[in-house]
Amino acid sequence: MSEIRLGILGGGQLGSMLSVAAKKLDIKTVIYSDDQDAPAQNFCDEFIIGSYKDKNKIDNFVKKTSIITYEFENIPYETLNKINKLKTVNPKPSIIRLIQHRIAEKDFVNKLNIRTTRYVSVEKKLDLESLSDFLPGILKTTTMGYDGKGQYPIKSLTELSGLSIDFSKDYILEKLVKLKKEISVIITRFGNNRYEIYEAIENTHENQILKKSKIPAEISDKLIEQSREWSKQISEELKYIGTLCVEFFIDRNDNLYVNEIAPRVHNSGHLTINAFNICQFENHIRAVCSLKQISLKKLHNAEMTNLIGNQILPFRQNLNLNKNEFFFDYLKKEIKEKRKMGHLTKVF
Numbered sequence: 001m002s003e004i005r006l007g008i009l010g011g012g013q014l015g016s017m018l019s020v021a022a023k024k025l026d027i028k029t030v031i032y033s034d035d036q037d038a039p040a041q042n043f044c045d046e047f048i049i050g051s052y053k054d055k056n057k058i059d060n061f062v063k064k065t066s067i068i069t070y071e072f073e074n075i076p077y078e079t080l081n082k083i084n085k086l087k088t089v090n091p092k093p094s095i096i097r098l099i100q101h102r103i104a105e106k107d108f109v110n111k112l113n114i115r116t117t118r119y120v121s122v123e124k125k126l127d128l129e130s131l132s133d134f135l136p137g138i139l140k141t142t143t144m145g146y147d148g149k150g151q152y153p154i155k156s157l158t159e160l161s162g163l164s165i166d167f168s169k170d171y172i173l174e175k176l177v178k179l180k181k182e183i184s185v186i187i188t189r190f191g192n193n194r195y196e197i198y199e200a201i202e203n204t205h206e207n208q209i210l211k212k213s214k215i216p217a218e219i220s221d222k223l224i225e226q227s228r229e230w231s232k233q234i235s236e237e238l239k240y241i242g243t244l245c246v247e248f249f250i251d252r253n254d255n256l257y258v259n260e261i262a263p264r265v266h267n268s269g270h271l272t273i274n275a276f277n278i279c280q281f282e283n284h285i286r287a288v289c290s291l292k293q294i295s296l297k298k299l300h301n302a303e304m305t306n307l308i309g310n311q312i313l314p315f316r317q318n319l320n321l322n323k324n325e326f327f328f329d330y331l332k333k334e335i336k337e338k339r340k341m342g343h344l345t346k347v348f
């Protein structure tokens with residue numbers, strides 16, 4: 001077989017971890033990123049810096065690769081679509097177009113008869129005044145949000161006057177769910193009805209940023225079954241190839257809601273590196289590159305903690321780890337508040 005050269009758009013920690021998994025499979029990685037400090041350049045075989053709209057640089061990148069994927073969902077759809085005419089892009093670009101837009105994404109999920117939070121489109125501040133039914137809620141930019149960026153919790157109409165929100169952007173207002181738990185399901189789809197599904201992962205957020213993930217999730221069998229079924233249904237309907245994550249809310253009455261779909265490997269799945277025979281990154285590459293599908297085996301229960309901002313420092317300075325602890329440093333140049341700098345996984 002000729003050598004596979006996997007092109008990855010995006011150079012964050014997910015790109016790094018994909019590169020590490022590719023190495024294990026003897027696949028070379030070429031990363032394209034618009035960030036000259038992209039941490040994945042420390043892990044890939046070749047690194048190209050350029051804007052996601054720079055046609056010449058993208059063409060050069062495409063020439064160096066045999067198949068292409070991406071590690072974050074805010075890559076311009078037009079770029080992916082153009083690339084897809086030259087080389088296969090997995091997951092296919094139309095999936096990105098759908099999921100980049102929070103309203104289109106939720107409309108799609110509801111059409112499958114799968115529950116989401118209640119939501120409404122908001123174009124101007126005035127719209128909000130008639131929407132008390134959706135409060136307390138969270139106003140989110142319809143595109144380009146991640147890690148809680150572009151989100152404004154709104155408790156009541158009286159709060160509105162004090163808010164300075166940039167209404168040149170479009171928003172979605174979501175009714176706040178009284179959360180009991182959050183879970184995610186990571187699924188790798190290889191083709192028609194061919195899946196590997198990881199068990200549901202229980203997630204804890206702080207300030208809308210993921211803080212901890214653990215397996216097993218402490219939820220009922222019924223919720224485990226329903227979240228698996230919905231995730232299968234979503235990935236089948238999208239004809240998805242690769243690893244996908246579905247984020248769910250569980251409310252105080254044990255109702256399950258899809259929060260959002262991430263068309264990529266996902267932070268909550270980092271524990272799969274140490275807890276399963278095949279991690280989410282290797283499975284993504286296996287599916288995207290049409291390699292062999294291997295049945296998942298769980299090796300351990302696990303808990304992953306994100307190290308955000310300064311929390312990385314004690315681990316960098318004094319690495320006294322127990323045998324069951326695994327520390328990952330994303331090697332980001334600058335420590336910033338709210339920035340995911342690394343993670344620690346403990347297995348049990």
Ligand code: ADP
Pocket residue numbers: 117138145146147148149174175176177178179182205208209247259260
């Ligand atoms: P992001 O794209 O930044 O991950 P999410 O929509 O997943 O955005 O929101 C991040 C977190 O904020 C969620 O995981 C949850 O903890 C909280 N959150 C968001 N929307 C709601 C909601 N409608 N009800 C309750 N909590 C919410």
Ligand code: MG
Pocket residue numbers: 247260
């Ligand atoms: Mg999310």
